[in-house]
Amino acid sequence: MKTRYFRYGLMTVITGLVLYLALGYGSRSFEAFCPFGGMESLWGLFTTSEFSCALGPLNLSMLVGLLILAIIAKKAFCGWACPIGFMGELLNFVSRKVWKKRPPVAPKVNGGMKLLRYVVLVLALIFTYKSGELILRGYDPFYVIFSGMGHGTVGLTSLIVLGAIIVGSFVVPMFFCRYLCPLSATFDPFSKLGLIKVVRNEDGCTNCGKCARVCPQGLEPDKAVKLSHRDCTNCFECVDSCPHKDVLTIQATY
Ligand code: SF4
Ligand code: SF4
Incomplete structure (x- = not known):
């Protein structure tokens, strides 16, 4: 419980800082701190040596830093810093009050649905690389929420997608993170190698x-x-x- 308070406190501060930038108080746009923007930058950098759309060096630095973090501590970014992960946990907290007993997701369905995040990753990269624009940001909850339905969102469709993600979170905990987040898909091979992990003592269990x-x-x-998952x-x-x-x-071990 103490860890959760600390984690939630940290994520509240980070979410507050993103909101501060989103409201226009900082010297940079909140989008500059999106690590997935680093992935979307790569093709433009290789082909034209320029960043696509609103992206810049900070996006790339964040991506590199977080991939190194994933090798050290798995998807700790998702559990300790990401505002969308934080919202997923809060929705999970609320939904636990609604459901007396939540129906479990069949392992095969859960595993199959997780493949969707690779589809989203590939589509986001193809669209960005072909057009040089962040075509999918109108469906990205991070952008839709913090831009306040700003330019690049697609009106009612953005709201419907956001609403579907919220409803989905009531059915399956961390619905977006599990099934749709392209950054999570990017972290996957690095997280699998992650050094710091939970270890169970079988004798005491x-x-x-x-x-x-x-x-x-x-x-x-x-x-x-x-x-190691x-x-x-x-x-x-x-x-x-x-x-x-x-x-x-919690141990550092392979
Ligand atoms: S296994 Fe433990 S540390 Fe890992 S996500 Fe689940 S609750 Fe968190
Ligand atoms: S005793 Fe074993 S099964 Fe129960 S909470 Fe601890 S590790 Fe998990």
């Missing part, structure tokens, strides 16, 4: 399953010895939930 029930990503720390955000909700001391620990 009573297989109560509490850790799996609280995992916002639907992972199974109760079945792993070393939680690419989707782990190192949020440590599972560690905090375990009733036994030192059964789930």
Whole structure:
């Protein structure tokens, strides 16, 4: 619980800073801090040595920094800093009050739906590389929310997509992060290598399953010895939930 307060506090500060920029108080646009913009910049940089649209060196620096972070601490950015990840967790918190018992997503459906984020990644890159414009930003919750439906959004369609993501989050925790986020797809191979992870001491574990029930990503720390799954955000909700001391620990290990 203490970790969650600290995490939520950090994400509140970061979300507040993005909002501050979005309201026009900073010297840069909030878009300059989008790490996925670094991915979208690559083709333009290779072909014309110029950044596409509103993107710049800061986007690329953030991407490189976060890929290094993923090799060290898996998807910690998603669990400790991303405003959209934060909103996903808040929606998950609210939806837990609505559902008495949320129907589980079948593992095959869950696994299949996760492939959608690679489709989004490929489409976002193809559209940007072909046009030099951020064509999909009108469907990106980060842009739609913080730009206040600014230019590049597509009116009612943007609102419908945002609404569908919110409704989806009530059905499946972290709906956007799990199934649609192209940045999450970018992190995947790096996160799989991530050094810092949750480790379970099998001798002390009573297989109560509490850790799996609280995992916002639907992972199974109760079945792993070393939680290497690419989707782990190192949020440590599972560690905090375990009733036994030192059964789930955080270690730097391969
Ligand atoms: S396995 Fe644990 S640390 Fe990883 S995402 Fe799930 S709750 Fe968070
Ligand atoms: S909460 Fe702790 S004791 Fe229960 S299954 Fe998870 S690791 Fe084992």
